[in-house]
Amino acid sequence: MTDIFDELQWRGLVAQSTDEAALREALAEGPLTLYCGFDPTAPSLHFGNLVQLVVLRRFQRAGHHVICLVGGSTGLIGDPRPTSERVLKTKEQTASNVARIKALVQPFLDFDGANAAILVDNLDWTASLTALDFLRDVGKHFRVNQMVKKEAISARLESQEGISYTEFSYQLLQALDFRHLYRTYGCTLQTGGSDQWGNLTAGVDLIHRSEGASVHCFTTPLLVDSGGTKFGKSEGNAVWLSADMTSPYSFYQYFLNIEDASVVSMLKVFTDLGQDEIAELERQVKEEPFRRAAQKALAGDITTLVHGADATAAVQAASEALFGKGELHGLDASTLTDATAELPGARIEVGTSFVDALVAAGLVDSRNAARRAIADGGASLNNVKVSDPDRILGDDDFLHGTVAVLKRGRKSLAAARKAD
Incomplete structure (x- = not known):
């Protein structure tokens, strides 16, 4: 496929578009400039934001000019959620988040060379803007009766909490961003998630009314599993792109455990694999699901994209080693710390018997059960089978002086964490 829009559609990355025919024509006429914005509402971007980074990456590779916007000003306001008002971050918190996110997006795009990506902060053009200037220059182009029809706004208006004027005005700020980038860089396309449709079209409308120009926007679909639950949640916690908030090991394991029904669509979105390669993995999902070849390909590629090849190799080695294959x-x-962090276990002192460690870690119910497991050859310490029921845990058994891995059977694992 030579047409970027055709590829995006095949990969399931197009949900809505203002005028598909006009956008296709603009893309065919030569490189255009597009942008996507990321608000610093947290110290890291999350899995959902990765979709937009991948879209920008694909456009840049196709020869188009991309702008990555970090919302130093819009982050101070907060995009309206459908349910309740956001708790406003302080200026200091927002500035810290902006700095982290600017560093985080660097590896995903090429910021060097003839077609270097551009990184901007919308606080740079809004900080000096007075309220009167904003109302006269931007507000006059919007009609309240149209603004309240936006999905996020209407949902809040119908709720008990309502919506503050602060969050109600968010779409004007995002529209101002699009116009500023249009005037400064000739930007004519904005992308975002489908839940951002109202904010994206606000920018299109502002440019049309104030500049007399036609620009474009399109959205990507929200990624949900077969039950309709949004991906990127792991037991209630977001899957973050920063390694200090979601470890590379946990990140890899999340995608390794993606359900069969969703893994092919995820491969299309997040990997560079072509149609033939994905078709083969789809065949294996149907005919040999126990091999989990598609999940392994997805987890490996997406972890490399986010954390790098070295981190991927390390977590793959850890995953293999935990189950006795490494x-x-x-x-x-x-x-090792990341790989054992979510294992059940207990604090164990040096000199504790292996039998007592199995009981304390919850792998067996009693000392007698522990002895039977050892006698049957079904208990191991750091992947080494234990045959002596009187085995004592020594200092050297705690890897890196912190943890020993206990196992009963093939899949029951626990961590014996060294007591201080």
Whole structure:
């Protein structure tokens, strides 16, 4: 496929478009400039934001000019949620988040060379704008009866909480961003998630009314599983792109455990695999699901994209080692800590018997059950089978001086964390 819009559609990355025929024509006429904005409402971007970074990445690779906007001003306001008002971040919190997100997006786009991506902060053009100037220059182009029809606004108006004027005005700020980038860089396309449709079209309308020009926007669909639940949640916690908020190991495991019904669509969105390669993985999902080849390809590619090849190799080695197919002693301390963080277990003192450690970690119900597991050859310490029921845990058994991995059977794992 040579047409970027055709590829985006095949990959399931187009939900809505203002005028598809006009956008296709603009794309065919030569490189255009597009942008996507990311608000610093948290110290990291999350899995949902990765979709937009991948879209920008694909456009840049196709020769188009991309702008990545971090919302230093819009982050101070907060995009209206359908349910309730956001708690406003302080200026200091927002500035800290902006700095982290600016660093985070760097690896996804090429900021060097002839077609370098541009990174901007909308606080740069709004900080000095007075309320009177904003109302006269931007507000006069909007009609309240149209603004209240936006999905996010109407949902809040119908709720008990209502909506503040602050959040009601958010769409005007985002529209101002589009117009500023249109005037400054000739930007004629904005992308975002489908829940941002109202904010995106506000920018299109502002440019049309104030500049007399036609510009474009399109949205990507929200990614949901077969039950309709939004992806990117793991037991109530967002899957973050920053390693200090979601470890590379946990990130890899999340995608390794994606359901069969969704893995092919995720491969299309997040990997560079072509139609033939994905078709083969789709065949394996149907005919050999137990091999989980598609999940392994997805987890490997997306972890490399976000955390780099070295981190991916480390977490793959850890994943293999935990289940007895690799060497635990070869894992670095950080990866070992991440890999064992979510395992059940207990604090164990040096000198504790292996039998008592199995009981304390919850792998068996009693000392007798522990002895039976050892006698049956079904208990191991750091992937080494234990045959002596009187085995004692020594200092050297705690890898990197912190944790020993206990196992009963093939899949029951626990972490014996060294007591201080």
